[in-house]
Amino acid sequence: MSHTGMGSNLVLRIYMALFFAYMFLPLGVMLVAGFSDYSPPSITVWRGGTLRWFSELWADERMWSGLTNSLIIAVAVILLSLPMGLSGALLLSKLGGRAGGVLYAVMVSPLLTPGLIIGISTVIFWRHLGAAAGLVTAILAQSAFIASYAMLMFMARLQRLDNTLQEAALDLGATQAQAFRRITLPFLRPTVVTATVIAFLQSFENYNTTIFSIGGQHTLVTEIGARMRFGMSPMINAIGILFILVTLIGAVIWGVLRQRERKLEDLR
Template sequence: MTQVHRKDDRPEGTFHIPLGFASWDVNRVTLGIAGASVLGFLYLPIVVLMIFSFNSNPITRLPLTEWTLKWYDTAFSNEVLLIALANSVIVGAGAVAICLVIGVPTALALDRYEFPGKAVLRRFVILPLTLPGLITGVSMLAFFNMMGVSLSLATVLIGHGTALTAIVVTNVFARLQRYDRRIEEASADLGAGPLRTFWYVTLPNIRSTLIGSSLIAFTLSFDEIPVTFFLTGRDNTLPMYIWSTVRRGITPEINAIGSIIIAVSICLLLVAVFIMRGEDRRSGPRRARQAK
């Protein structure tokens, strides 16, 4: 969106606050306060969680007592929690692998080929994201049960993989639609087969999108409950462990591990967003048009 307002557009008698905000008048100030309070509302719980993870009082209440790191210490010496953490990492990595192996060919098929049922497939694949997670969870539970598969981390992994592949499919599909196809034609003209073209031309061009959507899928898997709830056997993932703990009561230990999870996932997501934006800017449609 181009900026229509220029400096000299401002009506006379208003002055500019050099904060990126617009001229000073009552409407704008009111809206500014409203916007800021909603943003505050969005971050209040996150800030509360982080502050209380460093607070010595075992009950989450005001006033704050002294600062401490002991909850982090308790969390990291809690073996059950650490096992759950390891399980979550395994499930997340496995789910990402499934997402890539299934998601990339699906996106390629949707982008390159016309086939009967294509429109249906496009809608069908994103169903697990559209529908409440619990529907996917119970239907897969019923399915595994009928097939005689006993519940374990493997069923959780398949469930996450299925539910999250849509993220890879939609991102990679969008990327394929936007990038300059002529370089692939050039590669074919120069005699490279489809596999070689994919490996040396297509893949490098969608690499950042793959990394970005994998990071997003991993973070979502790391946090997933509705599907895991129904598909897990004796093993717990980290969210399931937290869920069983917080239903009984509140422990500052959860605040500590929660603060770490939130910090790590915000970092992963920011990396994902900026990697994917960067790729589009480097070799997006604009660059292709300039080349003409």
């Protein structure tokens, strides 16, 4: 942007630096407090560094059972929401006009609904059927909106599917099921991978829908929430540091993979 004045450009850069400071400062606070040997968690009082909070976290039974529950829920949500999302996308791809529009609106509506309402309505519904709230209702509530993400991703991919391939296969005598398995599914594979990752993250990190639908059970995240209310242990910051670490590793892996993909594309 050679036309932009140096002055306004500088202002924008300073603004951006401030924004980044705003985004990352709390993470820094978490980092410092997690290693600080002082409770309640603070960064204004420093009594030396410690790894105590990590070992306390390691010995915490409820955190471990929460982690197990989180993983169980996440796997179930992936197994449920991906087929549902894919079915929704396939249905829409063959459905035009007003019916398609209405169906589409219903399918994206969970993304525009506050999470707690999805949680509450699921619990009410299952209580009518005689089932109490627990891991299963949490799985169903989460799947309701995570399937919407999957549906949107599959839909975007399906729009780029070359229909002539399928027609050619059918002309050559393949059944529709064969054509689907040999052409459509392989074409969708990259989306299956990303949708799995997104579904896992959405499920694992979810608080709003889960806390309203899980009843007396707990996941790692709802347990963290409960700890924040009762007693403020710096242990929470230790979890935060672990989250940052895992996220950083994930981001680096993703960045490297993308770089490699780009290089491969350049070679072609």
